Each structure stands twice: as structure tokens, then as C-alpha cells.
Amino acid sequence: MNIKAIVMDMDGTLLNSKDKISPKTRDILIECQKNGIKVVLASGRNYGRIQPYLEELNLKKYGGLLIEINGIAIYDMSKNQRTILRQMHEDEVNPIFSYLMSLNVESIAVYDEGLFDYMPPSILKMKKELRKTLELPEDYPWTAGAWSWFADMRHGYPCQKYIEKVEEIDCPINKFQILQETDILNEVEELLIHKYGNHFEVFRTTPRQIEMGPKGYTKGDTLSRLMEDFGWSKDEVFVFGDGGNDISMFKRTNYSFAMGQALESVKNEAKYITLSNDEDGIYEALMKFNVIKGA
Structure with a gap:
């Protein structure tokens, strides 16, 4: 061989x-x-x-x-x-991320040095309680990972900004990450494929994470x-x-x-x-x- x-x-x-x-x-x-x-x-x-x-x-x-x-x-x-x-720019990023912000998911726009993270109020409230239970240090990131609600990715993404408006995203984006519990994400995945599947790549990377990127x-x-x-x-x-x-x-x-x-x-x-x-x-x-x- x-x-x-x-x-x-x-x-x-x-x-x-x-x-x-x-x-x-x-x-x-x-x-x-x-x-x-x-x-x-x-x-x-x-x-x-x-x-x-x-x-x-x-x-x-x-x-x-x-x-x-x-x-x-x-x-x-x-x-x-x-x-x-290939990267995604404002004309692609803003409409997609605005839609993600309307869903009950944690939505992340990733670029080379960092990420922009939006958490709906319900998820932020849940995370505040979970942080207490897990006894995480005060400086531990709020960002979710592919396998859990908290993941320390500061080594690869030193700049992590938690945003409330899509206009706060101010640079080209490499990909989107969508994070939630598995059952909710099953429904979200269908929505995203139906809405964006012809123009963007949509795929499930883990049971609790979807990623999106440029088509092709x-x-x-x-x-x-x-x-x-x-x-x-x-x-x-x-x-x-x-x-x-x-x-x-x-x-x-x-x-x-x-x-x-x-x-x-x-x-x-x-x-x-x-x-x-x-x-x-x-x-x-x-x-x-x-x-x-x-x-």
C-alpha cells in the first residue's frame, strides 16, 4: 500500500x-x-x-x-x-448573525484572533447559575465550547467580546458557531439548512454545536x-x-x-x-x- x-x-x-x-x-x-x-x-x-x-x-x-x-x-x-x-464580510455576516440572534441559541462569529459571542438573556441567566455551581474563576471565559457550556479557548482566541448588537462585529469572519442543548439544536439545524443551505455550508460538528461557513x-x-x-x-x-x-x-x-x-x-x-x-x-x-x- x-x-x-x-x-x-x-x-x-x-x-x-x-x-x-x-x-x-x-x-x-x-x-x-x-x-x-x-x-x-x-x-x-x-x-x-x-x-x-x-x-x-x-x-x-x-x-x-x-x-x-x-x-x-x-x-x-x-x-x-x-x-x-475565503472569509465572510459585513454584507454576509450581518443578516445571518441577526437571524441567529433571534433564536434561543448562543451564537458566535469567529475571526483569526478572537470571537464575538451573543447570548440570549435566558442562556446568560442559566450560565450565571452554572458558573456558581462549577466554581469557575472570575476570569474564566463565558464562551461555550463544542462539548459544554463553558470552554477556555483563550490560547487560540485571545480576543473574546460579548456583544448585544450585530453592529459590534467589526472585522471579516471565518465561521459561525451555534451552540445549544441537543434537542433544541436539532430543530435549529433544520431551520438553518432550509434558510441558508443553498448559499452557505451548514454542518453538525458535535451533538451540541453547528457550524456555518462560506459555500464551497x-x-x-x-x-x-x-x-x-x-x-x-x-x-x-x-x-x-x-x-x-x-x-x-x-x-x-x-x-x-x-x-x-x-x-x-x-x-x-x-x-x-x-x-x-x-x-x-x-x-x-x-x-x-x-x-x-x-x-
């Missing part, structure tokens, strides 16, 4: 539930790179939130690649070059660009993922793997299902297919 690239999502895929790369997975990915296989991290995160893991995987040393923010940016570590392919700029679209640039065929690329934003990559290769804990809708789109992110699913698949041996 002559594999040229291993492409993987981060949260829920490369990273375990403790937000760490397991030693077994780390070591086999480094070994793959020593054998000339490119490692590509494809994430909803931006460069700042991916950076802590680059040294751990030796990506700079071996010239790895990043597909950032669900496909709107590429970072080539061999050239130390970042290319932003998915992880899969950007992976296709890389495959063309590097001359990789469908038989030479392994892809791993667990969320709705990973499905677009599955369609670009003959070796797509859903993690064991992935959403059922994601598993249905993958050719193979491996173990979960807490069971070294990436390691198990690479060993099963003798990727290093065939390099």
Missing part, C-alpha cells in the same frame, strides 16, 4: 476526550512522516488553536499541512506559509486542492473524522474512517469504522492496513 497522506480531524479524532494526543497515535504518526507520508491536520480550529500540537507531532520538521477553519485556510509548514482562501469552502474542497497540488490519488490518502464537517473529506478518498464514537450520520458516510478517539482509533487503522510497511 503506497499511502502519500494521512488527513485527520482534531477534536474527537486525533485528540482524545482529554484534548490530548495519545502516545501510541503520536508515535505512529511520527513514524509515518519518517517514511515520507504527509500528515495533514484538518480542523475547525484556526492556526492558534492547532499550534500547541505541531511540535508534538514534529509537523514543522517534516513539512506537514494544516486545513484550518473547516477549509477556508491552508498552512504549509514546509514553506511556513498560510493562505486564506469545506475541508473536502480544500483537501481536493491539496490532492491536486501534490498529485495524490484517491487510493493514496487516508482520512479520519467524527463530525459532519468531515464528511466532505470522506468523498475525496477510497480510505475514509469514522471514529468509533462518531455521529451515526458520519459513520454512514465512511467506508470504514475504526475504534474511538479514546481507544487509539487512528493507530488501530494504520496498523490494520500496514501503512508504514507499505510506505
Whole structure:
């Protein structure tokens, strides 16, 4: 087997539930790179939130690649070059975010250095009580994450502003995040797909998070660009993922793997299902297919 690239999502895929790369997975990915296989991290995160893991995987040393923010940016570590392919501006941002603000959801507009976060009064009230229960420090961010109502993302997004009006968003935006409990988000997802699905990408990344971005700029679209640039065929690329934003990559290769804990809708789109992110699913698949041996 002559594999040229291993492409993987981060949260829920490369990273375990403790937000760490397991030693077994780390070591086999480094070994793959020593054998000339490119490692590509494809994430909803931006460069700042991916950076802590680059040294751990030796990506700079071996010239790895990043597909950032669900496909709107590429970072080539061999050239130390970042290319932003697409962002959203005021004429796109304001009508969408105004609509999101009318729903009972926490709505976030994300840019490179930070985010703008709107919380309806009902969610803000709930969070005030929850903060007391959790005994969070006073400086801990109010911002929700993909898995819980509070997440500390200051390392990747140092500028976090809590807004009340859409006019407070004053820079180009990379993506929107919509956060709520699962049952409510199921209904919101249908609304957003119906209203915006023809012009924007709408996908479920976790049971309690939806993300939106520019149409035609998915992880899969950007992976296709890389495959063309590097001359990789469908038989030479392994892809791993667990969320709705990973499905677009599955369609670009003959070796797509859903993690064991992935959403059922994601598993249905993958050719193979491996173990979960807490069971070294990436390691198990690479060993099963003798990727290093065939390099």
C-alpha cells in the first residue's frame, strides 16, 4: 500500500476526550512522516488553536499541512506559509448573525484572533447559575465550547467580546458557531439548512454545536486542492473524522474512517469504522492496513 497522506480531524479524532494526543497515535504518526507520508491536520480550529500540537507531532520538521477553519485556510509548514482562501464580510455576516440572534441559541462569529459571542438573556441567566455551581474563576471565559457550556479557548482566541448588537462585529469572519442543548439544536439545524443551505455550508460538528461557513469552502474542497497540488490519488490518502464537517473529506478518498464514537450520520458516510478517539482509533487503522510497511 503506497499511502502519500494521512488527513485527520482534531477534536474527537486525533485528540482524545482529554484534548490530548495519545502516545501510541503520536508515535505512529511520527513514524509515518519518517517514511515520507504527509500528515495533514484538518480542523475547525484556526492556526492558534492547532499550534500547541505541531511540535508534538514534529509537523514543522517534516513539512506537514494544516486545513484550518473547516477549509477556508491552508498552512504549509514546509514553506511556513498560510493562505486564506475565503472569509465572510459585513454584507454576509450581518443578516445571518441577526437571524441567529433571534433564536434561543448562543451564537458566535469567529475571526483569526478572537470571537464575538451573543447570548440570549435566558442562556446568560442559566450560565450565571452554572458558573456558581462549577466554581469557575472570575476570569474564566463565558464562551461555550463544542462539548459544554463553558470552554477556555483563550490560547487560540485571545480576543473574546460579548456583544448585544450585530453592529459590534467589526472585522471579516471565518465561521459561525451555534451552540445549544441537543434537542433544541436539532430543530435549529433544520431551520438553518432550509434558510441558508443553498448559499452557505451548514454542518453538525458535535451533538451540541453547528457550524456555518462560506459555500464551497469545506475541508473536502480544500483537501481536493491539496490532492491536486501534490498529485495524490484517491487510493493514496487516508482520512479520519467524527463530525459532519468531515464528511466532505470522506468523498475525496477510497480510505475514509469514522471514529468509533462518531455521529451515526458520519459513520454512514465512511467506508470504514475504526475504534474511538479514546481507544487509539487512528493507530488501530494504520496498523490494520500496514501503512508504514507499505510506505
